Amino acid sequence: MLRTRLATAAVAIPLLIWLVLGSAPWVFAGVIVGFTAIGLGEFATMALPDHRLPRVLSIVAGLAFAAAVVSGRPAALGAVLFATFAGGLFLSLFDPDLPGAVGRFANGMVAALYVGFLLPHVVSLRMLPGGERWVFFAIACAMGSDTGAYFAGRYAGRTKLMPRVSPNKTVEGSIGGLMGSVVLAVFAWVVLPPHGERLEELLFLALAFSILAQAGDLIESALKRAYGAKDSGWIIPGHGGVLDRIDSLVLPFVFAYYVNA
Numbered sequence: 156m157l158r159t160r161l162a163t164a165a166v167a168i169p170l171l172i173w174l175v176l177g178s179a180p181w182v183f184a185g186v187i188v189g190f191t192a193i194g195l196g197e198f199a200t201m202a203l204p205d206h207r208l209p210r211v212l213s214i215v216a217g218l219a220f221a222a223a224v225v226s227g228r229p230a231a232l233g234a235v236l237f238a239t240f241a242g243g244l245f246l247s248l249f250d251p252d253l254p255g256a257v258g259r260f261a262n263g264m265v266a267a268l269y270v271g272f273l274l275p276h277v278v279s280l281r282m283l284p285g286g287e288r289w290v291f292f293a294i295a296c297a298m299g300s301d302t303g304a305y306f307a308g309r310y311a312g313r314t315k316l317m318p319r320v321s322p323n324k325t326v327e328g329s330i331g332g333l334m335g336s337v338v339l340a341v342f343a344w345v346v347l348p349p350h351g352e353r354l355e356e357l358l359f360l361a362l363a364f365s366i367l368a369q370a371g372d373l374i375e376s377a378l379k380r381a382y383g384a385k386d387s388g389w390i391i392p393g394h395g396g397v398l399d400r401i402d403s404l405v406l407p408f409v410f411a412y413y414v415n416a
Contacts, residue, residue: 175281175290176347184225184278191221191274194397198266201382206259212243213263217271224275227282239267269378270398273405280412285350289415292357293407295343296336296364301403303335304328304369321376329369336365360414367410368403375402 174183195217199210216239223232243260250256281290308328316324340361344354375398 171294172291175294176287180282183281187275187278188218188221188225190397190401191270192218194270194274194401195266197396197398198270198378199263201379201384202262202266203259209259209263212246213266216243216263217267220267220271221275224272225278227279239264265378269405273409274401276412277404277408280408280415283412283415286415288347288349289411290408291347292340292343292349292360293364293411294404295339296361297368297403297407299335299337299339299342299361300332300365300368301335301372303338304332307331307334317373320373320380324373324376332369333362333365336361336368340364360411363410364407367406371402371404371406375399 174186178186192214195214199213199217203210203213216235219235219239220232223235243264244257247253247256247260277290277293280286280293283289304324305328307330308323308325311327311331312325314326315322316326316329337358340357341354344357349357
């Protein structure tokens with residue numbers, strides 16, 4: 156498993172660096188929307204495995220949220236939210252299984268918002284002045300957190316963190332995640348620091364990003380446990396699905412955007 160993860164990283168990291176720092180804005184936005192579509196499919200399949208129409212509607216709603224976020228127009232986002240919420244509840248009125256219909260609508264909304272609304276914030280972040288550097292910094296901190304947590308948990312993990320949600324995560328791994336995020340924050344500051352930020356401020360943000368990255372990982376573990384899924388998908392060798400890879404990135408991206416917007 157570790158060898159597969161490293162092989163995937165060796166291919167993916169250079170492509171990711173080019174995508175963040177060197178690609179045209181429309182290419183970056185297109186790739187993110189593509190991953191959003193795959194992630195929506197994974198989430199909807201987990202949440203609504205036996206209900207094709209609600210699954211499709213959830214994916215469509217999530218893509219509409221993604222388009223609204225990428226457009227940068229609050230009115231568009233409000234319109235999508237109104238149409239999705241009102242339309243979903245209205246359609247539920249015609250389902251003979253009203254309690255089940257409302258539950259399916261709620262699961263579909265969680266899928267549409269978790270993936271379709273949150274993930275495309277990275278496009279909005281990159282569009283800000285110096286946004287490429289902030290995307291690079293957020294990814295570095297999240298990757299440092301993941302790596303630090305993995306190795307600290309594997310070699311020093313003793314105390315369970317939240318066994319009900321994720322039995323393998325430990326307090327020691329969580330502390331290692333904080334340390335790993337700080338280490339890669341220093342690396343990012345040396346290589347490509349965000350404009351106008353002091354190292355002390357970035358280290359504080361690195362801790363915040365690590366906490367959010369770990370929270371995102373736990374949230375996805377809880378969702379998979381609630382839906383009875385081991386992995387969200389299989390598209391990324393050694394990492395599972397798109398949701399399994401972006402779980403630690405989504406919340407840091409959103410936080411970084413609103414801190415700088």
